[in-house]
Structure formats: C-alpha cells, structure tokens
Amino acid sequence: MEFDVGARLRAVRKARKMSQREMATKSGITNGMISLIEGNKTSPSISSLKKILEALDLTLSEFFESDAAVVDKFVFRxxxxxxxxxxxxxxxxxxxxxxxxxxxxxxxxxxxxxxxxxxxxxxxxxxxxxxxxxxxxxxxxxxxxxxxxxxxxxxxxxxxxxxxxxxxxxxxxxxxxxxxxxxxxxxxxxxx
Structure with missing residues (x-):
C-alpha cells in the first residue's frame, strides 16, 4: 500500500486554512521544501516531517492513519x-x-x-x-x-x-x- 505524503500534507494544510508560507514559518522548514514535498518531488526526512506535523498539531501516527476502516485481522502480508x-x-x-x-x-x-x-x-x-x-x-x-x-x-x-x-x-x-x-x-x- 502506497501512502501519498504530498497529497496528505496538502489536504491537512488546506483543511487548517494554512498557506505553505505560514506552515514554513511555523515549522522552520523552507517554503520551497514544503512545495516540493506536497508535489511529491522529494521525500522529507523523518525529522523534517516531524517539524511540519508539529506545526499542524498532528502526530506522525495521525498523519499516516488511512481513512480505511480498521479490519480485525492478525496476518499482514x-x-x-x-x-x-x-x-x-x-x-x-x-x-x-x-x-x-x-x-x-x-x-x-x-x-x-x-x-x-x-x-x-x-x-x-x-x-x-x-x-x-x-x-x-x-x-x-x-x-x-x-x-x-x-x-x-x-x-x-x-x-x-x-x-x-x-x-x-x-x-x-x-x-x-x-x-x-x-x-x-x-x-x-x-x-x-
């Protein structure tokens, strides 16, 4: 299963009515880097993503949780x-x-x-x-x-x-x- 970090980040940022520039200022990550991440032109390091998510008041697990219903299963291929x-x-x-x-x-x-x-x-x-x-x-x-x-x-x-x-x-x-x-x-x- 692929997770689209760029699309998810853009959706969360827009839902919070925050511009890329505002998120850059709040997170300490450059506006250009945020634009590249949202466009899936680069992958953020874990530390950079953590800073961005802190600016959005999200944990990493909340960010990566899919919207799919949790299925009660015990084996994952x-x-x-x-x-x-x-x-x-x-x-x-x-x-x-x-x-x-x-x-x-x-x-x-x-x-x-x-x-x-x-x-x-x-x-x-x-x-x-x-x-x-x-x-x-x-x-x-x-x-x-x-x-x-x-x-x-x-x-x-x-x-x-x-x-x-x-x-x-x-x-x-x-x-x-x-x-x-x-x-x-x-x-x-x-x-x-």
Whole structure:
C-alpha cells in the first residue's frame, strides 16, 4: 500500500486554512521544501516531517492513519504493510539520503498501543537530524549494519544486534554500510 505524503500534507494544510508560507514559518522548514514535498518531488526526512506535523498539531501516527476502516485481522502480508515514506522523484536533489529509507507499518495505529515497523535503509540512507517523540522504541538489525545515534552517543549495530531507548532522547538512524540494512522495530505508543 502506497501512502501519498504530498497529497496528505496538502489536504491537512488546506483543511487548517494554512498557506505553505505560514506552515514554513511555523515549522522552520523552507517554503520551497514544503512545495516540493506536497508535489511529491522529494521525500522529507523523518525529522523534517516531524517539524511540519508539529506545526499542524498532528502526530506522525495521525498523519499516516488511512481513512480505511480498521479490519480485525492478525496476518499482514508484506505487500499489505503500509508504506509511510514514499519514493523520491529522481532529480529533485533535496535530502536525497532520506528517500532511501522506507518504513512499512504492520497493521493499524488506530486503537493500538504498539507500532511495528519493517524498516529498509539503502546504503547511505539517513533519517536526518536527530528527532524525538513520546514513548520508547526497540528493534533488531536483521540485515546489513546501522549507525544509531541516541542522545549524542553513537553505536554501530550489526546483524543480530538490538536496541531499546526512550524516544524522548534525540535519535537518528543511518546505514553506513555498502549493502541494504533491514531493521524490525517496535514503538509504543504508536507515533507513525
């Protein structure tokens, strides 16, 4: 399932009767960048999207929640995992590394106290500036290697290594290897 970040952001901004310029001022993200994101010309880093959503008074989970009715099911095939970071349009040249990180959400955040993600980081992919949110998160590297920065401390994780930390500490993920990195993670409460 593809999630159209640009269309969703534009719809939410317009519903709040906010111009791109007002949102840029309130979020600290340039008007040009917001225009590129809304036009799906670039994908925002997680930290940039978080700043934009804070300006809209939305959580990441609220932003990415689909309007589809939540179905009571317990198995989700890989192609059913909602992709919450769209592919970057080639040639946009803005924040190129963040587009190489793909997060796929298991299930629905509505009515759930747990978020599970299947995260893929292509070589060089980076979540951007360290960011924070409510709760705690944990995960395991199942393929490749990952640089994890938490509250200014940096560690490199290999296959089989795991992490767990309070999400209120500034954190950032980056694939420093030459191969793709896959992480299975959990976060509570749901923020995506």
């Amino acid at each position: 890989h192609n059913e995992l909602e992709k919450i970071t769209p592919e970057q349009v080639d040639g946009a040249g803005i924040n190129p590394l963040s587009s190489a990180a793909t997060l796929r959400r298991l299930g629905y955040s509505q009515g759930s106290s747990l978020l599970m993600l299947y995260e893929t980081y292509e070589p060089g992919a980076d979540t951007g500036e360290p960011y924070t949110h409510e709760g705690e998160e944990a995960g395991f590297v199942v393929e490749g290697e990952l640089l994890l920065e938490v509250d200014g401390e940096v560690e490199v994780l290999q296959v089989g290594d795991g992490y767990k930390f309070a999400s209120t500490k500034p954190h950032r993920f980056r694939n420093i290897g030459s191969e793709r990195c896959v992480v299975i993670s959990a976060c509570t409460p749901p923020t995506f």
